[in-house]
Amino acid sequence: DIQMTQSPSSLSASVGDRITMTCRASHFISAYVNWYQQKPGKAPKLLIFAASNLQSGVPSRFSGSGSGTDFTLTIDSLEPEDFATYFCQQTYISPPWTFGQGTKLE
Amino acid sequence: QEQLVQSGPEVRKPGASVNISCTASRDTFSNSYVHWVRQAPGQGLEWVGLMNPHDRSATFAQKFQGRFSMTREPSTSTVHLELRTLRSEDTAVYFCASGIGYNYGPPYWGQGTLVTVSS
Numbered sequence: 395d396i397q398m399t400q401s402p403s404s405l406s407a408s409v410g411d412r413i414t415m416t417c418r419a420s421h422f423i424s425a426y427v428n429w430y431q432q433k434p435g436k437a438p439k440l441l442i443f444a445a446s447n448l449q450s451g452v453p454s455r456f457s458g459s460g461s462g463t464d465f466t467l468t469i470d471s472l473e474p475e476d477f478a479t480y481f482c483q484q485t486y487i488s489p490p491w492t493f494g495q496g497t498k499l500e
Numbered sequence: 501q502e503q504l505v506q507s508g509p510e511v512r513k514p515g516a517s518v519n520i521s522c523t524a525s526r527d528t529f530s531n532s533y534v535h536w537v538r539q540a541p542g543q544g545l546e547w548v549g550l551m552n553p554h555d556r557s558a559t560f561a562q563k564f565q566g567r568f569s570m571t572r573e574p575s576t577s578t579v580h581l582e583l584r585t586l587r588s589e590d591t592a593v594y595f596c597a598s599g600i601g602y603n604y605g606p607p608y609w610g611q612g613t614l615v616t617v618s619s
Contacts, residue, residue, distance in 0.1 A: 395562075428605030430545075437595050437609035438537070438545065449607055481545050485603045490561040493537075493545040
């Protein structure tokens, strides 16, 4: 199985900051990475699919980049509602489609 | 916008089985891939399995093969996930999710179903 490693595991920031978190795949996965936001007690919310495509309705301050094995999620000018846990997931070729362990933004 | 509604919380003893459901408000799942993802208390997300809408076949992560199964009821737009021979480590919130792209993350998610396995 492809392993996804996120860093950092937690990140401290303030409203208005620009932050970046990373996800590294154990094997080549082209651009088949998705990013999710999850708040306590809620279902994950899809933010980015295929590495850099913004899901409909997601604010433009969120962006994704990368290909191959290294990927980043950037949030420009943090808003209070952005403090949550973020997960990456690979969906390359065929299942199992593994998740990273998460980055908690606080 | 598609909405997925899941069945309520369940409590079972080790070795028992449970069936949880996911119902779509609009689509019949005839064109959507249905994913199941679970989250143990205080832990991250774990991909469980996927149903192919075209032939209703299900693919599971290897650790769940033989113990979990998935079925779809077209008439009620419902997908069921059956968990058998439950273990304490199966205690988790189980989320269903759907989307039309096979290799893309699903945009529509259910609210989650807590399954508690305890003697």
